[in-house]
Amino acid sequence: MNSLYDNRTLQWIVYFVFFAVLAVLPMFIENAFTTNLFSRFIVLGMLALSVSVVWGFGGILSLGQGIAFGLAAYGMGMTMQMQSQDPVNAPIPSFMLTNELTELPALWIPFWHTPTGIALALIVPTIFFGVFGAMMFQARLVGVFVAIVTLAMLSAWYSMAFDMQPYTAGFNGISPPAPLNIAGHAIDPYSHEAYWIVLAFLAALTLGMKLLLSTKFGLVVQAIRDDPERARFLGYSVAGYQVTIFTISGFIAAVAGVLWVMIVQYVSPTALEVQFSVSMVIWAAVGGRMSLLGAIIGAFFVNGIQSYLGDELLYGFLLVLGGLFIVIVRFLPNGLAGLLEMALARIGRSKAPGPDAEPGTPPVAASAAPRSQV
Amino acid sequence: MSVDHFWTAFAFGPFMNALLIGLSVASIWLIAALGLAIVYGTMGVINMAHGEFVMLGAYSAFVLERYLGVPFLACIPCAFVIVAAIGAVIELGLVRYLYRRPLDTLLATWGLSLVLIQTVRLILGPEPKNIASPEFLNSSVQFWVFSLSLFRLFVIAVTLATFAGTWWLMHRTRVGLMVRAVMQNKEIASAHGIDTGRVYTLTFAYGAGLAGLAGAMFGAIKNVFPDMGSGYIVEAFLVVVVGGVGSLIGSLVSAVGLGEIYSVFAYFTNGTFAKFWLFLLVVVFLRFRPQGLFAESLGRR
Numbered sequence: 001m002n003s004l005y006d007n008r009t010l011q012w013i014v015y016f017v018f019f020a021v022l023a024v025l026p027m028f029i030e031n032a033f034t035t036n037l038f039s040r041f042i043v044l045g046m047l048a049l050s051v052s053v054v055w056g057f058g059g060i061l062s063l064g065q066g067i068a069f070g071l072a073a074y075g076m077g078m079t080m081q082m083q084s085q086d087p088v089n090a091p092i093p094s095f096m097l098t099n100e101l102t103e104l105p106a107l108w109i110p111f112w113h114t115p116t117g118i119a120l121a122l123i124v125p126t127i128f129f130g131v132f133g134a135m136m137f138q139a140r141l142v143g144v145f146v147a148i149v150t151l152a153m154l155s156a157w158y159s160m161a162f163d164m165q166p167y168t169a170g171f172n173g174i175s176p177p178a179p180l181n182i183a184g185h186a187i188d189p190y191s192h193e194a195y196w197i198v199l200a201f202l203a204a205l206t207l208g209m210k211l212l213l214s215t216k217f218g219l220v221v222q223a224i225r226d227d228p229e230r231a232r233f234l235g236y237s238v239a240g241y242q243v244t245i246f247t248i249s250g251f252i253a254a255v256a257g258v259l260w261v262m263i264v265q266y267v268s269p270t271a272l273e274v275q276f277s278v279s280m281v282i283w284a285a286v287g288g289r290m291s292l293l294g295a296i297i298g299a300f301f302v303n304g305i306q307s308y309l310g311d312e313l314l315y316g317f318l319l320v321l322g323g324l325f326i327v328i329v330r331f332l333p334n335g336l337a338g339l340l341e342m343a344l345a346r347i348g349r350s351k352a353p354g355p356d357a358e359p360g361t362p363p364v365a366a367s368a369a370p371r372s373q374v
Numbered sequence: 375m376s377v378d379h380f381w382t383a384f385a386f387g388p389f390m391n392a393l394l395i396g397l398s399v400a401s402i403w404l405i406a407a408l409g410l411a412i413v414y415g416t417m418g419v420i421n422m423a424h425g426e427f428v429m430l431g432a433y434s435a436f437v438l439e440r441y442l443g444v445p446f447l448a449c450i451p452c453a454f455v456i457v458a459a460i461g462a463v464i465e466l467g468l469v470r471y472l473y474r475r476p477l478d479t480l481l482a483t484w485g486l487s488l489v490l491i492q493t494v495r496l497i498l499g500p501e502p503k504n505i506a507s508p509e510f511l512n513s514s515v516q517f518w519v520f521s522l523s524l525f526r527l528f529v530i531a532v533t534l535a536t537f538a539g540t541w542w543l544m545h546r547t548r549v550g551l552m553v554r555a556v557m558q559n560k561e562i563a564s565a566h567g568i569d570t571g572r573v574y575t576l577t578f579a580y581g582a583g584l585a586g587l588a589g590a591m592f593g594a595i596k597n598v599f600p601d602m603g604s605g606y607i608v609e610a611f612l613v614v615v616v617g618g619v620g621s622l623i624g625s626l627v628s629a630v631g632l633g634e635i636y637s638v639f640a641y642f643t644n645g646t647f648a649k650f651w652l653f654l655l656v657v658v659f660l661r662f663r664p665q666g667l668f669a670e671s672l673g674r675r
Contacts, residue, residue: 061477135657139664144420144476148611149657155608156653163646274604278484285481319496322488329482330471 004348005341008214015210015293019203023196032190037307039195039263041300046202046256048283048299049292053209054249055281056289057218059225060242061143064150066277067132067157068125068250070269072257074161074168075121077267078111080176087112095174099166107167114182122254129250130243137239137246142228151274158272173268180262189263198259205252206292212248213292221245282325288337298335382642387519392641393634398526400633401533402592406606407613407625408540409584415620416557416577419469420480423487424610425603427582431457431589432598433494436503446507446594450532453590454583461582465575473574487603495600502597505590529591536587541622553577557620612656618666628667632656 004010022042029035047065054060081093092104111117132153136146161168168174179186187194212218221241224231232238261267270276280299287298302321309317332338410424421427434456435449444452468486472479507525514523544550555563556573564570592602613632617624632652639648660666 061480132657135661139661141660141664144480145615145660145664147420147477147480148615149660152608152612152653153657156650159646160650163644274608281481282485316492316496318488319492322485322492325485326468326482326489329478329485330468333475333478 005344012210015207018293019199019206022199022203026192026195029192035192035195036190036263039189039198040260041303042195042198042202043256043260043263044280044283044303045296045299046205046259047253047280048287048295049202049206049209050249050252050256051280051284052289052292052295053213053252054246055284056291056295057213057225058221058242058245058249059228060246061147061281062150062246062249063147063274063277063281064132064154065249065253065280066272066274067150067154068129068253069257069260069277070157070161070267070272071125071128072121072254073261073267073271074174074257075111075117075124076180076258076261077174077176078108079114079117079121080178080180080261080265081174082108082111082117083114083181084176084178085112093169093174095169095172096166101166105167118258121258122251125254125257126247126251130247133243133246133250134239137242140239151277154272154274154277158269158274161269161272168269171269173266173270175266176261179265187262189265194263198263201255201259202296205255206296209248209252209292217241217244282321284335285325286328286335288335288340290334291337294335294337294340297337301336384642389638389641390519391521392637394520394522396634396637397630398522398530398633399637400630401526401530402588402595403606403609403613403633404626404629405529405533405536405584405588405591407610407617407629408537408622409581409588410610411614411617411620411622411625412540412544412584413578413581414614416553417469417473417574418476419473419578420476420483420611421469421578421581422480422484422607423464423490424483424581424585425605425607426487426490427457427461427585427603428589428592428606429494429598429600429603430460430490431586432505432593432602433498433503433589434586435590435593436505436598439505440503446505449505450587450590453586455586457586457589458579458583462575462579464582465578469578470571470574491600491603498600500600502599503593505594505598507594525595529595532587532591536584537622537626540584544622549576608653612653616656616659616666618668621666621668624666624668 025038026035029038047069050065050068051062054062054065085091085093092101096104110120136149141149162170164170179188181187187197213221220231220236221244224236224238224241228238231241257271260271279302283299283302284295285298286302287296288294306317306321328335334341406424406428409427410421413419413421413424431453434453435446438444438449438452439446464486468482469479472482511525511528512523514521515527542550544553552563552568552573553576555566555568556570560570563573588606589603592606596602609632613625613629616632617626617628635655636648636652639651
């Protein structure tokens with residue numbers, strides 16, 4: 001099974017080429033709106049990456065990635081909102097005044113300080129995923145149970161964000177009036193600069209994950225995905241590894257949440273909607289959940305079509321998306337990357353046993369022999 | 375929502391009434407969960423489109439009543455039959471191919487739910503519809519400290535009847551025996567000459583039919599709209615998971631338990647807060663009893 005697809009060197013080359021192409025892309029874009037749109041795709045790609053890590057490699061189907069994304073997004077929204085408040089003249093955001101709050105809630109006070117605010121936006125969701133994951137995996141919840149419990153947790157947070165109007169602005173959401181300001185420098189969400197910042201994070205996280213997943217830790221995580229019982233009998237702490245990979249995926253989704261608010265200057269309960277979290281899973285499945293790059297491309301692909309078709313055709317689009325998803329799950333469980341893998345394997349076979357090549361990742365059937373790449 | 379009027383103080387009459395409302399909530403969750411419990415218990419399939427079966431039931435009742443003049447009470451069994459038929463088609467066309475891949479079934483049925491929602495939205499429009507329920511159900515009854523609309527009592531009654539019927543079907547008929555045999559061990563059941571494929575189709579259709587029946591009633595309690603199903607699906611799953619997979623009695627007990635807890639929380643705080651704490655409580659509960667209240671153990675699966 002030495003196909004081009006499994007060649008490690010070639011995989012790294014493809015990853016680097018991919019990010020290099022994305023890096024020069026904005027040079028050809030004049031339109032600020034398009035730049036911003038592409039920045040958004042990059043962030044959504046990051047969410048697909050987090051799904052690929054936890055589901056494709058960890059074997060944990062989490063429908064709650066939106067929790068980390070949403071909590072981080074709210075943290076960032078609060079930070080940016082507080083940047084435009086004045087401690088003396090206007091210490092309280094206006095939506096709180098309309099909700100009859102007379103002083104700033106304690107929950108909001110740390111967000112006066114921008115670095116603290118951003119740090120909280122990243123740390124709180126990550127810790128939450130650690131604790132939540134520990135509860136689930138120490139109880140040895142598996143498969144669909146994890147999916148349902150994460151789903152329930154997500155809807156719990158959604159209803160909180162929706163209902164705690166004085167603290168979260170409820171349905172309307174928080175829309176900070178000014179772009180993020182770091183040490184006196186404002187980051188225009190429509191600029192190339194913002195795009196490159198977002199892309200740098202995606203590249204760093206993707207390559208970091210690819211490295212991590214090829215270490216021994218990554219191999220054990222994949223072994224647990226393929227057969228938790230065997231891994232347990234071999235003496236590995238299954239719950240420990242699962243909690244770790246779940247927490248890491250939560251961190252990635254949290255980074256995405258922070259960056260998302262930086263480029264859209266808005267956060268509302270929709271970030272915590274069930275539909276959104278399941279969409280992330282769909283993107284990763286379309287692109288190929290067992291390939292980090294595949295999942296990211298899946299996010300670009302689905303969202304690209306969605307925004308190309310526009311709002312008018314959106315209802316029809318959801319119909320197509322649902323249908324596409326059924327077809328992919330039914331016939332192509334490893335998504336587009338799986339298709340590429342099959343194609344390359346076929347080429348390799350017909351052209352005699354030449355050496356291998358190509359990006360992305362492994363097995364055709366999840367239960368087949370465990371394989372080790374990224 | 376300042377802190378002063380956030381907490382509701384205890385008062386005997388309203389509190390007793392909250393307990394009664396808890397029963398009503400429980401009956402709604404139970405009937406939404408019953409089909410799910412049977413399908414998951416028998417086939418190991420998590421049907422994410424279950425909420426959409428509820429929605430289809432509501433629309434069937436709406437169309438029958440509005441355009442064909444069928445009286446509401448007759449719409450309920452019709453909704454059962456129609457949605458059961460749809461369920462059978464879906465089992466034969468899609469679910470059948472995914473039995474060995476439970477996570478993929480979950481995702482495929484999610485895709486299915488998108489398709490169903492959008493199809494209904496395109497055909498019948500996104501705006502909410504009303505199902506007119508008969509006059510005599512619109513009054514409310516009062517006795518002692520209690521007061522509840524007759525319609526909610528009607529839902530409780532139908533739920534209990536459906537539950538009893540399902541229990542009878544599963545434990546007192548030949549078909550039920552076959553279903554339970556397949557539930558315990560598919561291969562052995564098959565070796566004894568049970569057509570497992572047919573049992574699966576029937577089970578899935580029955581589960582879908584129950585959702586349709588639930589939908590016909592929900593549509594009359596609230597409105598009928600394309601994504602109404604998502605409002606029930608999480609609670610229904612939790613009822614199944616807490617009750618224990620494959621246990622009908624477990625579903626009943628967990629529905630009543632969760633419904634009452636929710637209602638009491640909601641009485642002291644508000645609905646959203648109550649739901650948040652309820653979900654959190656369920657997660658903690660599963661930490662200590664992952665197999666649910668009444669399931670033997672997870673080991674066999």
